[in-house]
Amino acid sequence: MRCRLNLKSFKQRLKLFFFIMCLAAFHNECFVYWYDSMKWPRVNCLQSEHEQLCQRILVVSDPQILGLHEFLGWIAYTDSDRYLAKSFYYALHYVKPDVVLFLGDLMDEGSTSTDDDYQFYKTRFSSIFDTSTFKSKVIYLPGDNDIGGEGTDHVTRSKIERFNANFPNQIESVYGNIQFVVVNRIIGDFSLPSVSNVDDKFRVVLSHIPLTFIPGIFSREVMQQLKPNVIFSAHDHRVAMATTRKNDSRYFEVGSFVDDSTVIKKQINDEDCTEVIWPTCSYRMGVVKSGYGFATIRNDGQMEVGVLWTHSRFWTLNLYLLVIVTCLVLNAFSKCFKSFL
Incomplete structure (x- = not known):
């Protein structure tokens, strides 16, 4: 009887x-x-007959999907992939973007991987970041983790060609009222692409590495030759904004995102250039906060930018551990209590 009760x-x-x-x-x-x-x-x-038309932009920065040599292997990259896929799904359906920008460092081991591993990473990447729902225009930038350029990991022609073959892109793209121009500060080549001069478009320069935040020859050439209205960059895994004056190299006004729900409004004009550094969307990059960026640009030049912050995956993983430990403790306590009775 006691055995049955137990x-x-x-x-x-x-x-x-x-x-x-x-x-x-x-x-x-x-x-x-x-x-x-x-x-x-x-x-x-909003894109409706009662509102001025605008372009919606979703920004994905430094996802760095984990490689095969990550600690815990498939457990780590499977969990990270699931987190990125779910958070991207919600961000995609929230913004309903016309354009999705991937600002580099798409893979953590892209530059150092073999061709077979690279194809495995590419398949995972396409599965995680599926943009087919809204048929958005997609623009990919290479980062230093994709083609090299950091430390002893040198940029090579074969790495660049492999990236371009898997993530085909154009230096110049026009969508709606925006002209997107891609520049690459990683390769050490100060020559800039020749782009068409479209007067009725707002020019947005895309760079993996920040430009106005890191002054130098390349940044100066971008400002003088391309004359961007807006610059979107990544690499630093943080969010930041600054406005420079095109005819005054000393003018540098820093903006701030005061809280999680901040939306910063800027009027695009020909005198100023605003650069936004977007945060990483991966919880594995050693930062406290991660998320996706969004920007909207109306036909009259009114721009709104903000960040869609996501929760800490480490916190939820710790919650699993807490639940397991609590259940084990309660089970042990229950046995001790019955033994005492």
Whole structure:
């Protein structure tokens, strides 16, 4: 009889612990992503007959999908892939972008991988960042983790050609009221692309490495030759904004994102250039906060920018650990209590 009671009690505890784990899994794998989206700032620029037309831009910076040589291997990259895929899905459906910008460092081991591994990373990347829902125009930039350029990992022609073959792109792209121009500060070549001069378009220069934040010959040539209205960059894994005056190299006004729901409004003009550094969207980059950037540019030059911050995956992983430990402690306490009685 005692054995039957103990077995029945064990089954009841097992059912309770299983229920608690299911609640934790629902919270960590579903609820938190939805809750993130509920806190995101509202995008005022809507494409309807009652609003001025604008272009919606979703910015993905430094996703750096993990490689095969990562600690814990497939467990680590599978969990990271799932986090990126789910958070990107919500960001994509929130912004409903006309253009999606991938500002470099698409892969963590892209520059040093073999061709076979590279194709495996490319397949994973395409699965994670599926943009087919909205048929958005997609622009890819190479980062130093994709083609080299950091430390002893040198840039080579074969790395550049491999990236371009897998992520085909154009130096100049025009969409709606925006002319996008891609520049590459990594390769050490100060020559800039020849682009068409479109007077009725706002010129947005795209660079993996920040330009106006890091003064130099290349930055000066970009400002003088391309005359950008806006610069979008990445690499630093943080969010920052600054405005420079095209005819005054000493003018440098820094803007700030005061809280998570901040939306900064800027009027694009021919005298100023605003650069935005976008944060990484990966929780594995050693930063406290990660997220996706968004920008909207209306036909009259009114630009709104903000960040769609996402939750810390490490916090939810620790929650799993806390639930498991709590269940084990309660189970042990229950056995001790029965033994005492």
